[in-house]
Amino acid sequence: MSDTVIRVEGISKEYQLGVVNHGTLVRDFQSLWARWRGVPDPNSRLSNSRSDATPKSEGVRNPPETILALDDVSFDIRRGEAVGILGKNGAGKTTLVKILSEIVYPSRGSVKIRGEISALLGLGTGFNGELTARDNVFLNGTIIGMKRREIARRFDDIIAFAEVEQFVDTPIKRYSSGMRSRLAFSAAVHFVAETVILDEALSAGDVFFREKASAKIREIVCEQGRTVLVISHSMKLIKELCHRGILMKQGRLIQDGPIGEVVENYLRHGSGTTLGATSDITVGTNAPLRATG
Amino acid sequence: MLYFLTCVATISDTWVIGVSRASVMFGGSPERKAIKVSQLHVVAPKEDITWTKVVAPDIGLLNVRPRELWHYRDLIVLLVYRDFVISCRQTILGPIWWMLQPILLCVTYVLIFSVIARVSTDGIPPVLFFLSGLTFWFYFIGVFSNVANTFSSNASIFGQVYFPRLVMPIAWSISALIKFSFQLAFLAVCYLVYVLYGSPVAPQWTLLLLPFVILYAAALATGCGLIMAALTSKYRDLTLTMPMIMRLWRYLSAVVIPMSAVPENYRCYFDWNPVVPAVEIFRHATLGSGTISLPQVFTGLGMTAILLLSGLIAYSRASLTSQDTV
Numbered sequence: 001m002s003d004t005v006i007r008v009e010g011i012s013k014e015y016q017l018g019v020v021n022h023g024t025l026v027r028d029f030q031s032l033w034a035r036w037r038g039v040p041d042p043n044s045r046l047s048n049s050r051s052d053a054t055p056k057s058e059g060v061r062n063p064p065e066t067i068l069a070l071d072d073v074s075f076d077i078r079r080g081e082a083v084g085i086l087g088k089n090g091a092g093k094t095t096l097v098k099i100l101s102e103i104v105y106p107s108r109g110s111v112k113i114r115g116e117i118s119a120l121l122g123l124g125t126g127f128n129g130e131l132t133a134r135d136n137v138f139l140n141g142t143i144i145g146m147k148r149r150e151i152a153r154r155f156d157d158i159i160a161f162a163e164v165e166q167f168v169d170t171p172i173k174r175y176s177s178g179m180r181s182r183l184a185f186s187a188a189v190h191f192v193a194e195t196v197i198l199d200e201a202l203s204a205g206d207v208f209f210r211e212k213a214s215a216k217i218r219e220i221v222c223e224q225g226r227t228v229l230v231i232s233h234s235m236k237l238i239k240e241l242c243h244r245g246i247l248m249k250q251g252r253l254i255q256d257g258p259i260g261e262v263v264e265n266y267l268r269h270g271s272g273t274t275l276g277a278t279s280d281i282t283v284g285t286n287a288p289l290r291a292t293g
Numbered sequence: 294m295l296y297f298l299t300c301v302a303t304i305s306d307t308w309v310i311g312v313s314r315a316s317v318m319f320g321g322s323p324e325r326k327a328i329k330v331s332q333l334h335v336v337a338p339k340e341d342i343t344w345t346k347v348v349a350p351d352i353g354l355l356n357v358r359p360r361e362l363w364h365y366r367d368l369i370v371l372l373v374y375r376d377f378v379i380s381c382r383q384t385i386l387g388p389i390w391w392m393l394q395p396i397l398l399c400v401t402y403v404l405i406f407s408v409i410a411r412v413s414t415d416g417i418p419p420v421l422f423f424l425s426g427l428t429f430w431f432y433f434i435g436v437f438s439n440v441a442n443t444f445s446s447n448a449s450i451f452g453q454v455y456f457p458r459l460v461m462p463i464a465w466s467i468s469a470l471i472k473f474s475f476q477l478a479f480l481a482v483c484y485l486v487y488v489l490y491g492s493p494v495a496p497q498w499t500l501l502l503l504p505f506v507i508l509y510a511a512a513l514a515t516g517c518g519l520i521m522a523a524l525t526s527k528y529r530d531l532t533l534t535m536p537m538i539m540r541l542w543r544y545l546s547a548v549v550i551p552m553s554a555v556p557e558n559y560r561c562y563f564d565w566n567p568v569v570p571a572v573e574i575f576r577h578a579t580l581g582s583g584t585i586s587l588p589q590v591f592t593g594l595g596m597t598a599i600l601l602l603s604g605l606i607a608y609s610r611a612s613l614t615s616q617d618t619v
Contacts, residue, residue, distance in 0.1 A: 007344075015617065102348050102455035104616045110349035122453040130379045139375060142368035143454050171382070 003079040004114070005195055005227045006100065011109030013070040013095050013251075069095040070106070071251040082221055082228045084238035084259055086266045087248035093231050096248070097121065097197050100229070116193035118144060124184030129173030133164055133183055136172055140187050154190045161216070162186035163209075182209055189216050195227040196220060217241075235263050355602075356609035361457050368456065372464035377471060391472045392479045395427040402427075402549060413554045415582035418492050421483060422580070426548040428480050429575045432473040433510045433568065434539055439465040440518025441535060444526040444615045451616060458612040459605075462519060466511045473507075480579065499578040499585075506574050513567055513597045519604030523611035547572045552584045567593040567600075 070092045077083055087093050098104045100111060101119035126143045127136050137158055141151040159165055162182040164175075172180055198217070221228045221241050232238050238245070238259065245262030247255040255262050381387040399420060406412045407419035414422040440462045444451070447461060487494060525531045543549065546568040555563060563569050570585065570593045577583035 098616070099348060102346070103452060105348060105350050105613045107350055110347055112344040113346040113348070114343060115345055119454075122449075125453045126450050128375060128379065130382050131375060135371075135375070135378070139368075139371045142365070142371050143450065143456060145365065145456060146367075148367045148371075 004076050005079050006077040006114075006117075007112040008073060008075050008096075008100075009110050009112070010072050010074050011070055011096075011099060011106040011111060012068055012072055013092075013099065013104070014107040015067050015069050068251050070099070072109070073248075073251070073253045074109075075246060075253065075256055077227060077229070079227055080225050081244055082230070082242040083244045083246060084230045084232070084242035084262070085246050085248065086238065086262060090250075091248040092251040093248055094199065095251075097199055097229070097231060101197060113195075115195060116145075117195045117197065118191060118193040119197040119199070120188050120192075121197070121199045123181065123188050127172065127180070127184060130171055132169045132171055133159065133162075133175075134168050136183070137187050140184075141191055144191055146191060151191075158183075158186045158190045161190070161212075178206060178209075185213055189213075189220060192220055194225065195229075197229045197231075199231045235267065239263055350613075355606055357459060357605055358457060362459060362463070365456055365460050368460055369464045369467065372460070373468045373471070376464070376468040388472075388475050391475050395424060395431055395476055395479075398427055399423045406549060412550055415551050415553055417494060417580050417582050418487055421480075421487055421492075421494060422551075422576070422582075423549070424480055424483060425576050425579050426572060428473070428476045429510070429572055430543060430546065430548045431476065432469055432507070433514045433571075434543070435469040435472060436466045436511060436514035437518045437521070438535060438539065439469065440515055441521035441525060442532075443518075443522045444611070445532070448615075451612075458615075459608070462515050462522075462608075466515055470507070470511075484579065495581045496579055497577055497581045499574055502574055503578050506571050506578070509593075509597060510568075510571050512601050513571070513593075516597060516601035516604035519608040520600065523604075523607035526611045526615045542566075542568070547576075547583075551576075551582070564589050564592055565596075567596040569593070 073092075073096065085093050085096065095104070097119060098121070099106050100113075101117060101121065103119075103121075124136075124140065126139050128139070131139065134155075137155060138148060138151050142148065159168055162179070162185070164179055164183055167175065167179070172183065175183070218241070220226065221230075228241070230238055230241055242259045245255070245257065245259040245266075246253060247262050247266050255265055380390075384390065386393070402423040403419045406423075407414065443458070443461045443465075451458070484494070521531070521535070545563070545566055547563070552560065552563065552569065552573060564586075570589045573583040573585050574590075577585060
């Protein structure tokens with residue numbers, strides 16, 4: 001208990017299907033009015049029934065279509081654990097990670113965090129083509145909350161790892177896409193905090209760089225005292241990196257245990273999608289997953 | 294010798310305490326935080342006070358965390374730097390473009406309002422009159438429109454990383470200040486030329502108020518921009534009204550037509566426009582013309598405070614849901 005780094009307490013996330021908002025101002029006011037009076041929001045599935053998935057909608061002519069991307073998920077993560085999060089597309093993995101990294105907020109429940117979390121959800125955040133590699137690395141670092149001094153200390157390592165020493169003061173719009181993604185990857189892995197969230201494919205560049213990149217990721221994961229959450233469709237990678245697994249299905253946490261059992265269970269019941277199960281780390285699209293709505 | 298060592302030990306002790314206090318105050322590096330956490334832990338093993346951060350749907354009304362903003366000050370500096378570099382790189386004229394915009398509009402106004410329509414400019418040379426108004430107006434509107442577009446122009450960054458969303462508006466109002474200082478320098482040059490040729494213009498004591506007028510304009514523009522940002526993150530079509538609002542607002546803000554040229558019985562409506570006193574004071578400061586009324590100034594101050602506060606509230610609410618709605 002004493003070294004819990006992340007505590008997730010009953011979080012749910014509700015999304016509206018179809019149009020965002022309630023579509024019309026009328027529904028918005030209806031919700032607002034309900035909130036003011038302190039009665040359950042007629043447009044929310046959450047406030048009507050906590051765990052019941054069927055909406056009760058007395059008095060509303062067209063019950064709005066909502067979906068629970070996360071449904072009452074709770075777990076603790078202790079310092080030094082390496083946890084793999086498994087689940088099919090749309091199981092709520094990315095929503096969970098986005099809540100952990102404070103990009104979206106839960107509709108209910110809370111997440112308590114001790115220390116710093118760095119979430120590698122997308123590489124090269126804030127990169128601008130007009131700026132040089134130097135400026136971009138500094139901008140990227142300060143966006144994730146680092147001080148310029150700390151970045152300056154790691155700067156040479158970042159550039160050396162990305163193998164772009166010659167082009168430090170060249171605007172990165174002149175870079176090849178490989179160089180740019182190497183720089184982004186290098187910056188990301190050099191800025192990691194004590195708790196790291198790795199979402200999906202984290203790799204860049206040619207086959208040689210890819211080798212180096214996955215070695216670096218292993219180094220990060222294995223470092224003493226580091227807490228890691230991994231989301232990947234590569235069972236091979238997850239089994240190798242993690243010792244604990246969390247299985248998600250339709251927004252619910254359905255299994256939490258040793259990684260071997262969880263993977264086995266997932267592969268047995270995860271009907272259909274064995275597509276990603278055998279593939280190794282691949283270069284993924286860095287686009288963040290959008291809300292199912 | 295022994296005495297010396299003791300002294301060093303004492304000093305380094307206090308220094309360590311100082312450092313750990315500082316890290317509690319400002320976040321500090323992860324390693325240091327880990328020490329802090331374990332220390333606190335010994336004192337209170339079962340309390341939740343050791344959590345660094347709690348992510349929950351309920352954030353309270355005014356979710357401005359000044360300490361966190363201070364932690365991100367380097368980001369603000371770099372964002373301002375980025376704006377400057379981007380607008381100057383690979384251009385022939387660079388910052389001169391910033392002056393071109395008020396100049397062209399000024400020429401248009403001189404032609405339309407002074408040459409053709411013959412609207413009074415309080416006895417000031419029309420070029421100076423319009424240029425001073427427009428210089429001020431472009432600062433105001435620059436902050437307003439950029440702040441209003443915060444969510445749509447930063448959607449990709451906001452979708453990947455958390456940082457206090459208020460960083461962006463602050464950076465915008467500072468980088469607009471750089472642009473403004475270039476335009477102000479140009480105004481000063483024009484001014485000197487006119488003075489050399491013997492125009493009846495003279496700066497007044499109100500020049501001392503200039504920093505406050507700029508601060509006022511920044512606060513007002515940011516407040517309005519934040520409200521607009523919060524609204525547009527939910528209702529997209531409001532972005533279409535932005536150019537219209539900005540243009541109408543300009544004509545009602547004494548930028549083009551001086552308050553003295555507005556008929557007496559309509560003037561009371563202008564009291565409700567908080568931009569008017571700022572424009573009038575700015576013009577009074579630089580050129581020595583303009584009507585400043587104290588009630589107008591106080592109304593403006595009050596409205597600015599209300600707008601800024603409600604803007605901050607609306608913005609912090611909107612940044613909770615912006616990733617779900619934008």
